[in-house]
Amino acid sequence: MAPPPDHPSVTEPRIGVLLVNLGTPEAPDVPALKRYLGEFLSDPRVVEIPQLIWQPLLRGVILNTRPKQSAKAYAKVWMDEGSPLMVYTKRQAEALGKRMGSKVLVDFAMRYGNPNIPDRLRHLKLSGCDKILIAPLYPQYSGATTATVVDKVGETLERMRHQPTVRYLAPYYDHDAHIEAVADSVREGLTGIDFTPDAVITSFHGMPLQTLYDGDPYHCQCRKTARLVSEKLRDVISEPLIVSFQSRFGRAKWLDPATEDTLEQIPQKGIKKVAVVAPGFAVDCVETLEEIAIEGEEQFREAGGERFAYIPCLNDSERSITMLEKLVRQELAGWLD
């Protein structure tokens, strides 16, 4: 039976999937970086210093110095279509959309900056999605990343009369599909280089050490990812992967060992040829492309290293989309049968 003429329009029900990544500046310049870092670093889950102390420091010192330095880093890796993090996330959403069929609408959002979570959630709802899967693109859970996505979704739902039913993709640090995809990408990376590395390093984004003591599972999940990938690669790499943490920020002690220190110390131990992979990042971004593939190589060579290879993140590769499809279909069980 058709609804009465004065009834709000009814759309065909669909299922929404919203891929969410961190966010990135709109341009590799100082004003864009000021806006981006201002929003990102004001999140109390990212910098856990009381706002009364932190905001004057952020506004008075950090936002007057860091944007210039960061803009230079972004400029080195900027792509024709934009920031790598945005470009690859968008491509992932498009490719996954094609795999999921017409009943599922796949979109993407950034936790900081645009396209933002409230807009994309409202868009999915208006497009008929009364069931939505939120997929934070962080294999390992941390309060500074995964939880901030959940916070923002909650904030958006608070303002909705007719809320969609929401599910969240679980952290997938130890999911077979993820371990297999990362291991295969390392395998492929190693066949594509003309040397046999003395060691393979996994570089994860760092966190303040205190977060580990406060109960954040991030550190343990990173270590487990590395252990499981090592086990999968036993036939090609005899030693377990070396684990290190990059992108130290601020004065507090961060998780050890720092990637920077590792790259500077290992040549003295006779490890002169390395391959580096970053399995904490769903896509390549300034942190992998500039800090590791460019700066990291330089640090390693200056310390006596001879050969260096960076193995790209999963990005929008076939194996990445196959993995995402598996993870998403698993979470959609009962909704999409």
Ligand SMILES: C=CC1=C(C)c2cc3[nH]c(cc4nc(cc5[nH]c(cc1n2)c(C)c5CCC(=O)O)C(CCC(=O)O)=C4C)c(C)c3C=C
């Ligand atoms: C993958 C997980 C990430 C965790 C955990 C994380 C924690 C974290 N990050 C900062 C500070 C910065 N991070 C920056 C960039 C950045 N961080 C992640 C991911 C994690 N961060 C990504 C994917 C990116 C790249 C974004 C892009 O545009 O490509 C930056 C900005 C870059 C710069 O200025 O150097 C800062 C700053 C803190 C303090 C923190 C944990 C508490």
Ligand SMILES: [Fe+2]
């Ligand atoms: Fe970060």
Ligand SMILES: [Fe+2]
């Ligand atoms: Fe960095």
